[in-house]
Amino acid sequence: MGTNGRAWLALTLAMVTLAGCADGDSPEQDSDGDGVVDALDCAPGDGTRWRFLAGHVDADLDGVGAGPSIQSCVGQRLPAGLSPQGGDCAPDTASLWREQTGLYPDLDGDGATGEGPLTMCVGDTLVGYRAEAGPPDCDDHDARVSEAAWAWTDADGDGVGSGEPVSHCAGRRPPPGHVAVNGDCAPDDLLRAHWLTYSHRDADGDGFTVPEEGRLCGLDRLPQGYSLSANGLDCDDANAARWTERTVYADADGDGFGSGEPRTQCTGRTAPPGYALDAEDCAPEDRTRWQWRAYAHRDADGDGDTVPEQGVVCSGTQLPLGHAEWPTRNDCDDRDASRMVSWSVFPDADGDGVGAGARQSVCAGRSMPQGFSAVDTDCDAVEASRWQDLAYAHRDADGDGFTQPEAGTLCAGATLPAGYATLPRGNDCDDADSRIHTTTQAWADADGDGVGAGDAVALCTDGTVPAPWSAQGTDCAAEDAARWHQVAYAHVDRDADGHTQPEVGAVCTGTSLPQPYFTQATGNDCDDTDAARFRWAVLYPDADGDGVGTSPRMIPCIGGQTPPGFSLKGDDVDDSDASIQEDPEDDLMVELILD
Incomplete structure (x- = not known):
């Protein structure tokens, strides 16, 4: 039997008892004068109570009770602590008594709400909740932040992250090891973070570009050899000696004169090997002949006697055998048996076999008279070691063994003298100084630690990079000789107690990591801000x-x-x-x- 049943049972027993009262009791008697006869009065001796009313326990006195209904003997109204209204959803909290559905939490009162809808116990107001959903709240306990933002892992500490994002509240610092900027193209390299686009390429470093679009992973500028603007149109970007197209002719015999159909070739300052810029070679397969020369006499049968005949023949520096400008048999002195030929010759003062100066007619024997020559092409009439102009294509003015392109002719003997060549050797960047000859890329090494920084420059050197320059350009502390490269660390000991805790990063240093950074763990410091505490213990x-x-x-x-x-x-x-x-x-x- 429930509580209400027990209350009605007590009322029935009380009425039966009144019905069997002792002598003198009357059914109409009202002992306490409250207007209700004792037979019906639930408290015949108390004038303030006379009837049973149902009520619910109202422990928090908010006017709404909880639990089952209880019959109580009262007067006009239920006493404090009981309420005719039940269903209090928070019996111990006076400000909460009713349930409301369709609510959204807003614990920090910033207008942004958490997940809902919810059914919650509320009072007169909806403090901590809203009837309609607001913008999503990333932290409903802090009114200063509500909007969510993304952060990305920054493994190399360059300020640009990558990988899968994590959510955090906008306005707060991202979680440790994360940044608000995404797109690191080299997540494990501190010196590269952004994609840099380029539209022109100079692969051979000759200063001339070709169109090429692409992108590189770098920091803030394109490296040498890449640009956003054109400089010429390199016809061979794999060879620094060739960059422009010119008309050339095949030079099969290598005499510097070409022939045949013109061709367009990618060249530099001179024609490439096997070609010439001049197209007048009359004997393309014979390097001793290349030009047409006139003759006036012919010795077709080779007996040494000539007949008058005019024409032209493909020659070199001299007319070929069987051709001459003057007759070889025309006795000039019929009175002297030793002289019978009138020689048209040129003085050969140095005796090198090649004459120069004004032409002379000399009466002599069948042999060329001493001191004369039939050839007038001696380019140096005084020096016997030089008599012909030889072409050269490369010059070594400082005598260091390295040449630079330079075309010309030189009065020489059988071969070109030292300092002149037909084939290149290296590419001398300063042919006026024998100490330097090779272009080397270098970086300024201000602190003298052997590693430079800043923009690369091209230096003319002896093949090695001189001080204060370096062949490396990766110095992370350009003004500090004790530091020059980034070294990764995995543990730190900030309180110097000899115990580390994990932390991944990189620091600019020298030969070794400085304090408090380490690659190996020593213990596992539970508080790296206090040297007196370093281990977890069960106490x-x-x-x-x-x-x-x-x-x-x-x-x-x-x-x-x-x-x-x-x-x-x-x-x-x-x-x-x-x-x-x-x-x-x-x-x-x-x-x-x-x-």
């Missing part, structure tokens, strides 16, 4: 100081010593008495088990 309160504690167990960060009032042991059966640590009954149980 128990030890109130009686006997060295054995008891519950509750705790795991604080401590140093080398156990702090006062705590113990590493936790099985003290009486922590208020230092003389008692073990339960005798436990010892007896152990003995029984062992027996």
Whole structure:
């Protein structure tokens, strides 16, 4: 039987008792004068109460009760602590008594709401909730932030992240190891972070470009050889000696004169090997002949006597045998048997076989008279070691063995003298100084640590990079000789207590990592801001100081010593008495088990 049933049973018993009252009691008697006869009065001796009313316990006195309905003997109204209205959803909180559906949490009151809708217990107002959903709240306990933002992992610490994003509240710092900027094209390289586009390429470094679109992973500028603007149109970007198209002719015999159909070739300052810029070679397969020359006499049968005949023949520096400008048999002195030929010759003062100066007619024998020559092409009439103009294509003015392109002719002997060549050797960047000859890329090394920084420059050197320059350009501390490269670390000891904690990053340093950075762990510091604390320990309160504690167990960060009032042991059966640590009954149980 429920509470209401018990109340009605008590009322019925009371009425039966009144019906069997002793002598003198009347059914119409009203003992307490409250206007209700005793037979119907639930409290005949109390004028303030006369009837039963149902009510619910209202513990928080908010006017709404909770729990089952209870019949109580009252007067005009239910007393405090009871309410005719039930259903209080928060019986112990006076400000909350009714349930409302379709609510959205807004605990920090910033207008942004959490997940909903919810059914919640509320009062007169909806404090902490809203009837309609607001913008999503990333932290409903902080009114200063609500909007969510993304952050990306920044493994190399260059300020640009990558990978899968994580959500955090906008306005706050991203989580450790994360940044708000995405798109790192080299997540593990501190010196590269952004894609840089280019539209022109100079692969061979000759200063002339070709159109080429692409992108590179770098920092803030394109490296050498890449640009956003054109410079000429390199016809061979794989060869620094060729960059422009010119009309050339095949020079099969290598005499510097070509022939045949013109061709368009990619060249530099001179024609490429096997070609010439001049197209007048009359004997393309014979390097000794290349030009048409006139003759006036012909010795077709080779007997040494000529006949008059005019024409032209393909020649070199001299007319070929069987051709001459003057007759070889025309006796000039019929009175002297030793002289019969009138020679048209040129003085050969140096005796090199090639004459120069004004033409002369000399009467002599069948042999060329001494001191004369039939050829007038001697380019140096005084020096016997030089008599012909030889072409050269490369010059070594400073005598260091390295040449630079330069075309011309030189009065020489059988071969070109030192300092002149037909084939290149290197590419001398300064042909006026024998100490330097090779262009080398270098970076300024201001601190003298062997590693440079800044923009690369081209230096003319002896093949090695001189001080204060370096062949490397990766110095991360250009003004500090003790630091020149980024070294990764995985652990730090900021409080210098000899114990590290994990932290991944990179620091600009020299031969080794500086304090407090390490690659290997030493312990696992639980508080790297306090040198006195470095390890986690399971401790128990030890109130009686006997060295054995008891519950509750705790795991604080401590140093080398156990702090006062705590113990590493936790099985003290009486922590208020230092003389008692073990339960005798436990010892007896152990003995029984062992027996």
